[in-house]
Amino acid sequence: MHTDVVIIGGGLAGCSLAYFLALEGIEVIVIERFELNKLASGANAGSLHCQIPHTEFLENGECWTKRFAPVLKLMKQSITLWGTLEKELKSDLEFSQAGGLLIAETEAQMRDIEHKAEFEREQGIEMEILARDDLLKMVPYVSDKMVGAAYCLDEGKANPHKATPAFAKAAQQHGAKIFHYTTVDAIEAIGNGFSVKTSMGEVSAKRVVNAAGADAGRVARMVGVELDIAGFPIQVNVTERAAPLVKHLLYFAGDRLTLKQAKSGEFLIGGGWPSNMNTRTNQLSVNPDSIRNNMRAALALIPSLFDVRLLRTWPAIVNGTKDWKPLLGEVPGVKNFYMNMFPWMGFTAGPMSARIVADLVLGRKPSMDIRGISVFH
Secondary structure (H helix, E strand, C coil), X not given: CEXXXXXXXXXXXXXHHHHHXXXXXXXXXXXXXXXXXXXHHHHCCCEECCCCCHHHHHHHHHHHHHHHCCHHHHHHXXXXXXXXXXXXXXXXXXXXXXXXXXXXXXXXXXXXXXXXXXXXXXXXXXXXXXXXXXXXXXXCCCCCCCCEEEEECCCEXXXXXXHHHHHHHHHHHCCCEEECCCCEEEEEEXXXXXXXXXXXXXXXEEEEEECCHHHHHHXXXXXXXXXXXXXXXXXXXXXXXXXXXXXCEEEECCCCCEEEECCCCEEEEXXXXXXXXXXXXCEEECCHHHHXXXXXXXXXXXXXXXXXXXXXXXXXXXXXXXXXXXXXXXXXXXXXXXXXXXXXXHHHHHHHHHHHHHHHXXXXXXXXXXXXXXXXX
């Protein structure tokens, strides 16, 4: 079997890239070892982030913050792109952009928030500092113990169960082929292209794109490249349906928390709390302590959630790197082998990252300047 581009990974990164390439008439094959959207792309909570992560800002300091901050430009561009996708893909992705609120319970937390906002504004992110009265006027359901917040106008949410399938369907309509339950066992450079050995047979391709998420490090090693990519077990909680209450994406400066309400009424409560992984079997399981801590943070922010029942908690793997910087474009030293990997917040950045990598695969100037953003540029 022969194709122009093989994409390894059938999550949001792989399927959106397949769409943008197929749209240009490029012959594409996507290889996915499980079902499409099975891992992080479908198991995340659907947040569209545009802020520097608060915990990492506090833990890693200003040097890390200055290196990471330019990435916010890509995230902002990607959220803008999200706003066009429902029309382009002819699919209801439940996209909304009401903004995000990082809420403080103490004056010390407010000082940290205000300091972080300085770095965000330098990257063109609109950040508005709210005093207590303004906060409670905007979100009267939060605890009256809260003293203020930073309001990021660019943030929002979408449905992770709908996005990847919509991209996959559109890609196939433009000629892309997608193979499920197919493993990639080896990649061999042949001339200016590659032979990709899979469980369904050999596929020859002019170019290969590694969009394998947490498995991207293993795939990169097949072409002799070592990348500092790992998978981190986390979990997300969902409640029963409730009357509309929360339209924003909420964070709490007092602990790890992201909280939003889905279009159908459920509250999605997360924040990167760890799940358990059996290192012998690689099986994930729910961590009860993380549930308790996550719910404690949610109730500190919105006490009325006490009466809403928690229905389900699911574990997932998120791909991450130590510096949080994306790996986009051709890998130095390996001609025609590309990466499409955005760590930690790949759901937010997925569409724009894919458009950029599609541009680079096609040999043209990327849709935005990624100098200082991608590790490779």
